[in-house]
Amino acid sequence: MECPTHAFRYNGTQCCCNPGYFYNTTQNSCELFVVSDSGLEMSSGVHYDSPFTFPRMILPFNSISRFTASQAAFLEVTLVVLVIWLFFCLFLRFVPMGSDGRSTWFKIRWWVSRLDISFATRHWLDDQNTVIKRKTELGGSFSVASWITFIGLFAALLYQTISNLRVEVGNVRATNSPDLASFVNDFALDITTISSMNCAHLRGLGTLVTGNPMSIDSRVIPLSRFTNFSCINTTVGPTIALRCYNCKPLSDIAYISWQFVDLPNSPATAIAFQFNLTAMNPARNKIKSFVSGTLSNVSNQQGPVTYRGILPNMFKFNLFPVMFRNLHDLKLIQPLFHEFVPGSYFDDTSQLQASIGNPKAGLINNTLSLNFLSSYIIEIENQNTFRPVSFLADLGGLYCISIGIFFYLLIQCEYRFTSLRNEDNIMRNIKKRRRAQDNWDKLRKYVHYTRGCTLLDLDGSERDGECCACVTKKSFHQHRSSPNSKSHNRMGASTLSKKKDVPEHASSPGTMTGGLNLVKMSTSLEGKHAKKCEIKPATQICPQYPLIDYNDVPPIPPLEFSDGDEIRAVDLQENLKKLYEYNVQLRMMLVARQVIEPVRREKVQ
Numbered sequence: 001m002e003c004p005t006h007a008f009r010y011n012g013t014q015c016c017c018n019p020g021y022f023y024n025t026t027q028n029s030c031e032l033f034v035v036s037d038s039g040l041e042m043s044s045g046v047h048y049d050s051p052f053t054f055p056r057m058i059l060p061f062n063s064i065s066r067f068t069a070s071q072a073a074f075l076e077v078t079l080v081v082l083v084i085w086l087f088f089c090l091f092l093r094f095v096p097m098g099s100d101g102r103s104t105w106f107k108i109r110w111w112v113s114r115l116d117i118s119f120a121t122r123h124w125l126d127d128q129n130t131v132i133k134r135k136t137e138l139g140g141s142f143s144v145a146s147w148i149t150f151i152g153l154f155a156a157l158l159y160q161t162i163s164n165l166r167v168e169v170g171n172v173r174a175t176n177s178p179d180l181a182s183f184v185n186d187f188a189l190d191i192t193t194i195s196s197m198n199c200a201h202l203r204g205l206g207t208l209v210t211g212n213p214m215s216i217d218s219r220v221i222p223l224s225r226f227t228n229f230s231c232i233n234t235t236v237g238p239t240i241a242l243r244c245y246n247c248k249p250l251s252d253i254a255y256i257s258w259q260f261v262d263l264p265n266s267p268a269t270a271i272a273f274q275f276n277l278t279a280m281n282p283a284r285n286k287i288k289s290f291v292s293g294t295l296s297n298v299s300n301q302q303g304p305v306t307y308r309g310i311l312p313n314m315f316k317f318n319l320f321p322v323m324f325r326n327l328h329d330l331k332l333i334q335p336l337f338h339e340f341v342p343g344s345y346f347d348d349t350s351q352l353q354a355s356i357g358n359p360k361a362g363l364i365n366n367t368l369s370l371n372f373l374s375s376y377i378i379e380i381e382n383q384n385t386f387r388p389v390s391f392l393a394d395l396g397g398l399y400c401i402s403i404g405i406f407f408y409l410l411i412q413c414e415y416r417f418t419s420l421r422n423e424d425n426i427m428r429n430i431k432k433r434r435r436a437q438d439n440w441d442k443l444r445k446y447v448h449y450t451r452g453c454t455l456l457d458l459d460g461s462e463r464d465g466e467c468c469a470c471v472t473k474k475s476f477h478q479h480r481s482s483p484n485s486k487s488h489n490r491m492g493a494s495t496l497s498k499k500k501d502v503p504e505h506a507s508s509p510g511t512m513t514g515g516l517n518l519v520k521m522s523t524s525l526e527g528k529h530a531k532k533c534e535i536k537p538a539t540q541i542c543p544q545y546p547l548i549d550y551n552d553v554p555p556i557p558p559l560e561f562s563d564g565d566e567i568r569a570v571d572l573q574e575n576l577k578k579l580y581e582y583n584v585q586l587r588m589m590l591v592a593r594q595v596i597e598p599v600r601r602e603k604v605q
Helices: 054-058 061-067 072-093 104-114 137-163 177-181 349-357 388-416 423-451 483-497 569-604
Strands: 007-010 014-017 021-024 029-032 040-043 166-174 185-194 207-210 219-222 228-234 237-247 254-261 272-281 284-295 309-324 330-341 363-372 376-384
Touching: 007 349, 014 021, 014 349, 072 104, 072 137, 104 137, 104 423, 137 388, 137 423, 185 330, 185 363, 237 254, 272 309, 272 330, 284 330
Parallel strands: 309 363, 309 376
Antiparallel strands: 007 014, 021 029, 040 284, 166 376, 185 237, 185 272, 207 219, 207 254, 228 237, 254 363, 272 284, 309 330
16 A cells, blocks of 8 residues: 555555655545644633713724724725825816816816815905805815825824723732632533544553652542543644633642553654633623634644654643733633643654654653642723814814815915916806806797797807797897987887887877787797797788878977966976977887888788
């Protein structure tokens, strides 16, 4: 039969793995046994709950602590977000925002300027100018940057405060017999010898030695008087299990020894040891203190080894009493791994092969040493380090630092670049023009849908059409050619918008008869050609009005006053009434002239 890789042959037909290699029965191969880092783990088993549980209830602090090993994680995230924001604001400045205020980039830059909440009253001002709120794009960028910095620093401060809310304070005092007698705990010790052996190789387990074994003060006591012991076969080797319930601590050092011997075709070899020592209070069994680990190499600089020989492997543990004052005087014995003293071992294949062939060296000696440190008791109390005033002071300092850095940058930028001092006026003017244009568009839509006239073109294009009631109107620019045309346009527009009718009877020869069907007209703001409404049906054709000559204008009514030297208020009132009626008559004649004359000219043509 051939031996697997990393194995050698002994007794002619048997195979054994090289030093440090473990035989895997499933794959029939020798694998190197590796231990991660120190291989030791220790815990007091006491987890403190802070009296300030509100942050831990709201925030998953335990989950956050897995991803943030220190404050550096918060600071790095803050720096990344801050750099991204500043580069985004710098990119916006190189993008044209347009002059109509409707582009997406202008809207983004406008909302950035609205975020100027920290420096709105701290912008550049000339001498003797009144301080007012001015929101600029540069101020908005630096305001958000300052708040990003402050939030990141605040998160780091909050993480530090929550993680350091509590500090353990230990006090050491001398002990006495009544205090030691009150420390009653349950112990469980498991030591596994990693090898291909089983419990059939075990010998010599069953005695307990107290005191110095080399002196006359030492005592040998059956192990069963103090603890229950057994051997359990596992996949990685035999496990020695010691269980002691309601144990009182010993006043001296205790030693427990056992051996593994060779069996036919099964040598006693070990490549590592695993241990787990646990202590718990019977009254509060949920709280445990333990120490566990794996021991393989003699030192970190040495290669893999195999333990075998007469010299014993010494496992030294210290036990010391601890009283937790903050947990209702909980008394717990804390185990501590003190030292591992290796016995006989081999790191060379030829030496291990020779040892397996020597029957006198066919055993593994193990010795457990338990030293109870009974001279002192450690009293642990929790001191709360949270101070509201200190926390608020730190928070205020972080806020001042965040604002101060970007306020200095804002002052320097506005001092060195003149164009940055009045950029808020440029954006406000663009915003005002856009609002005016939107209001004008609403007005045009209102006139279009309420007056039923298409004179105001919604899309701003120039069209030619015919107006309602057979009325033709010239373009807006033509009417602006002279002051007289301006006055006529204003008068005509005001008259037509009120939809007044001409009186059916006239008091003078120049007065028209019949109602005048007025048109619905309006002019375009951009100065485009005026539009004409759609021609009404045949039932609404304009009536024929006689041409009015300027010679038919009635004379001005005479002013009448009563006899006497004084002018009475009643006379003035009557004369003003006559002048008003005369003015109304002239206006109606003028409107009729402007409406009918173009119609007659079209018919003549």
